[in-house]
Amino acid sequence: MWNVHGRVENANGFFYIRKLNNVRICSAEVRMMNRPHMSSDLVADLIVEGVRDNPLTRPVHVVRDFKFGYGLRVSYHQAWLGVEKAKGEIFGDYLMSFDQLRWYVDVAKSCNPGSYIEFECDDDTKRFKRLFVSFHCSISGFNYCRPLLFLDGTFLKGRFRGNLLVATGKDGNQGFFPVCFAVVGSENQDNWHRNLGLVEVLPKVFPMAVHAYCLYHLKMNLRHHLRGMFYGLKEKLITLFGKCAYAPTEETFHQCLVELKTKDGSRVEKFLDDIPYDHWSNAYFRGQRFGEIWSNVTESFNSWIQEERHLPITKLIDSVRIKLMRKIAKRRELVNKWNGLICPKMVSKLHDGFNTSRPWIVSSFGNDVYEVHSHPSVSVDISRRICSCGELQLKGFPCTHAVGAIQKSGHDLSLFVDQYFYIQSYQESYSFPIYHVPSIWKPDCNVDGDSEVVLPPLSKKQPGRPNKKRIRSNGEKVRQITCSRCGKVGNHNKKSCKEAL
Structure with a gap:
């Protein structure tokens, strides 16, 4: 007996209920929350705007929202299909996105001259192999950043998985500077050439460069190596290992190393046998790390593209381009508000060094050599930019002792700061534009008009512990x-x- 009748009024577009008989005679037993007409297409139509705002929408969220918002029970399978269809409507099809790369690469390079974008697929199987992207703005802007590259890889979360390999730098204000990235079917030595194969390939690609391991990952490996050990002792050993890595001089390094091996000699020595000192300790590192001992800047990049990692590959690349374009524009506006010579974060470090060194007595020996009576006392050679504590040489930036000595000498403190930390260098690093890639030129079918299309890579199950x-x-x-x-x-x-x- 229950029925309702309504119609849309043409004058104002409102929906009016003309008749409602709100009498139900069916029993409660036959009232069900499942609705056979709640198809995945209808679910997609209802959630499409939510997916557009949040590409990380998960099927469990859809099931929950339908339960509390509509009072309906949607199966996980329906919700998953609905999310996939909504993503396909907004971001494009995952499968055809690999074939659209052929169009996108050509257009992106023509719109951004000087960019290096290379796309490879297997000639026999026509399956995607790798895509390397470095825009002109990143290539030219990196010349004004510190000569450091942070390398890392992360998993993609789309339907066909894969890996994203990234090389990131740091600008003069300690912000991360994306240099290049690559999408590959898997992380291996061949893909890193264009951590399994990274260590082997580095001497070939950068024969004059030196390489250091990230301290965070080394600590995680040591923690795994010491599994089963009493927790308190294990954490003590990891702390001592960190002190060895941070030690600026060889004497300090060996003092910490002796203490580390004394606590649990055999297991720690076995772990250290596989990692030469010059790859993880400040005291033996053959280059200049500018005080960088962690690769957390790559984690910043991974967090920066957290939503984009779920998108089809062509949309992923273009979304990163758009974010990079906005980042450059935002930092250009920011640098125009700065005054002085040195970037604000580095000025703050100089102020901290000055405040710390104020109580210390500084004695001059002539020829710009000073003794700073701190705890312990150190010698500073301003002209050669050497401090016996070792930090001035390691960081390329005045340590606390050097700040006190420079203040005593009467020299301008900014003259002892590397050019990479100057506002002028920061401005130059973001002075190169990145241009749009109009989708109006996007073809409706495959680029060449033939029957062959670029297929996605064969996805492999990600390594992990089996769920017994x-x-x-x-x-x-x-x-x-x-x-x-x-x-x-x-x-x-x-x-x-x-x-x-």
């Missing part, structure tokens, strides 16, 4: 956890774990 499960008597799946200390499966008390050790 068992079945309860009621049919419910339960995850089983293996103890990392004794290897037993399931819950057990600490006593049995210690006995196993």
Whole structure:
């Protein structure tokens, strides 16, 4: 008996309910929240704007929103299909996006002269192999940044997975500066040539450069190497390892190293055998790291493109281009508001050094050589830019002792700061434009008009720990956890774990 009748009024476009008989005679048992007409197409239509605002929308979010927003129960499969269709409508098809690269690469290079964009696919299988992208603005702007490259890779989250390899620099104000990136089917030595193969390939690509490992990843590897050890001792060893890495002089380094090996000699020595000192310690590093011992700048880039990692490949590349274009424009506006010679963050470091060195007594020995009576006291040679603490040589930036000595000498402090930290260099690094790529030229079919299209790479299952499960008597799946200390499966008390050790 329940029915409703309504119509749209042409005069104002409003929907009017003309008749409503709100009487239900069906029992509660037959009222169901599942609706057979709630297809994935309808789900896609309802969530398309939400997906446009948030490309990271997940099917579980759709199921929850339909439950609380509409009072309807949508299956996970319907929600997943709806999300995929909405993404396809907004960002394009994942499959055809690989073939659209042929069009995009040509147009992007013609619109941005001086850019290096190379796209490769397998001649036999016609499957995607790799794509390398470095825009002209990044290539030319890097000349005014510190000569440091931070290399890392991350997984893509789209339907066909793959890896994103990135090389990032740092500008004069400590901000990350994207230099180039590549999308590859997998992270291997061949792809890094154009960490499995990175260490082997670096001497070939950069024969005159020196390479250092990220301290964060080394600590994570050491923590894994010391698994099963008492937690307090393990963390103490990791802290001592960090002190060795930061030690600016060989004497300080070996003092920390002796203490480190004394605590647990055999396991730590075995770990250190695989990593030469010049690849991780400040004291033995053969180049200049400008105080950089972490590769967290690449993590900043990965966070910067967190949403884009879920997009089809052509949309991914163009979205990174757009973000880079906006970043350049924003930093151009920012630098126009600065005054002075040195970038603000580096000026702040100079002020901190000045405030720290104010209580110290500085004695002159002539020829711009000074002794700073700190704890401990050090000698500073201003003309040669050498401090016995070692930090001035490592960072290319006045340490606290050097700031005190320079102030005593009466010289201009800014003259002892490397050019990379000058506002002028910062301005030059963002002075090169990046241009738009009009999608109006985008063809409706494959570029050459032939029947062959570029296919996606064969996606591989990402490495990870298998999820072991068992079945309860009621049919419910339960995850089983293996103890990392004794290897037993399931819950057990600490006593049995210690006995196993």
